[in-house]
Amino acid sequence: MGGPSTLTKITTLKPLDPLKVFLEFDPEYQVYVAQCLQTGHLVTADDPKMAKEMIAELLEDEVSFAVKANDLSSLLSHPAPMELFFKFEVANQVPGAVEDGPTIRVSGAVPQELRMVVGQDYRSVEVRTEIKIATGRSKAA
Amino acid sequence: MPREDQKQPRVPELELSVAVRLFKDRYSIFLEPVPGKAYSVRFKQLQRSGEPKLGVQGMTHNKGTMINPRFILQILERFDISVPDFLEGLALVKKGPQGVEKK
Numbered sequence: 001m002g003g004p005s006t007l008t009k010i011t012t013l014k015p016l017d018p019l020k021v022f023l024e025f026d027p028e029y030q031v032y033v034a035q036c037l038q039t040g041h042l043v044t045a046d047d048p049k050m051a052k053e054m055i056a057e058l059l060e061d062e063v064s065f066a067v068k069a070n071d072l073s074s075l076l077s078h079p080a081p082m083e084l085f086f087k088f089e090v091a092n093q094v095p096g097a098v099e100d101g102p103t104i105r106v107s108g109a110v111p112q113e114l115r116m117v118v119g120q121d122y123r124s125v126e127v128r129t130e131i132k133i134a135t136g137r138s139k140a141a
Numbered sequence: 142m143p144r145e146d147q148k149q150p151r152v153p154e155l156e157l158s159v160a161v162r163l164f165k166d167r168y169s170i171f172l173e174p175v176p177g178k179a180y181s182v183r184f185k186q187l188q189r190s191g192e193p194k195l196g197v198q199g200m201t202h203n204k205g206t207m208i209n210p211r212f213i214l215q216i217l218e219r220f221d222i223s224v225p226d227f228l229e230g231l232a233l234v235k236k237g238p239q240g241v242e243k244k
Contacts, residue, residue, distance in 0.1 A: 028151070029210050040219075043200050044209040054200055061175065062198055078197075078219055 015076060016063060017129045021055055021101065022084045022091075023048055024136035034133070037085055039063075040078040048135065052101060056131055060104040063129065067106060091134035101131035150228055152210040152217075157182070157201050159234060160208045167230040170196075170220060180205045184216050 020037040026044075034055040035042035041058055045051035066075035079085075091097040106129050164170035164184060175181035175198060185196030197219045199212040217227055 026211065029154075031209060031211065033211055040215065041198070042211060042215055044202070044211050057178075058181070058198060058200065061178070061181070065198070 015072075016106075018132045019059055019063075019104075019129055020088055021052075021059075021131055021133045022080070022088045022136060023051055023055075023133055024087075025139045027137075032139070035080045035084060037080045037088060039075050040080050042080075048138070052133055055133075056102045056104055059131065060106070063104070063106045087136055088134045091136065098132050098134045101133040103128050103130050150224060152213050152224060152227065153231075154210055155208050155213065155231075157206055157208050159231075160213065163227070163230050163234050164216070166234075168220060168222060170216070182208075184220075186220055 016038060019039070021034050022037060023032065023034040025031075026033045029044070031044045031046065032048050032051040033042055033044050034048075034051040036055065036059055039059070039062060041055070041062055043051055043054040043058055045054055062075065066072050088098070161172045164172070168186065170184050170186045173183040173185055173196070175183055180201050181198060182201055183196050183198040197216055199208075199215065201208055201212075213227075214224070216222075217224060
């Protein structure tokens with residue numbers, strides 16, 4: 001039976017941990033696209049390594065921004081297309097296809113109404129969130 | 142006979158300045174620089190209700206001068222703008238105020 005101790009692990013940021021990213025080559029626009037499933041944010045780059053670095057940087061900014069603005073609803077209001085969720089899950093079935101990407105620090109002043117849920121009674125908070133990156137289609141040789 | 146897999150018109154890569162002008166003039170969407178991030182930009186729309194909106198942040202390329210079509214598509218989706226409407230606006234921007242094609 002779960003008690004209050006179980007509840008303390010459930011935070012407002014739970015839907016964002018881990019952040020799931022699907023990376024693939026877009027043949028139409030000839031560019032690598034890394035897109036976060038939950039938030040829909042995307043970056044484009046000429047190579048996959050750069051795309052991974054860029055999406056981590058972008059997500060760190062955007063999640064922190066949303067926490068500061070007390071607006072996680074907006075952050076999660078435009079997720080990636082359902083197709084990408086399926087692609088991620090398919091990749092998840094293949095051992096090693098989903099890599100543990102960087103851990104981002106989500107920092108910011110947590111608004112009063114979120115503090116209870118986040119479980120920290122501090123004006124500023126720092127939470128670490130993992131990014132899991134699944135890679136799909138690559139650029140054809 | 143129309144093809145079932147007919148795709149919608151393609152959004153081109155744009156100079157950031159062109160995209161900024163189009164979003165501002167046609168949709169009241171404004172660009173906000175991201176402090177400390179030279180190549181990151183945030184697009185925000187003014188709200189009639191006065192409610193704050195997060196907007197969407199993304200990255201430019203070519204040293205901050207160009208905006209990739211995939212990022213443009215994300216902005217359109219985020220602000221409920223149709224691709225044909227955006228392309229119509231783009232055509233007008235390219236023609237200029239007098240409707241003369243710019244060179």
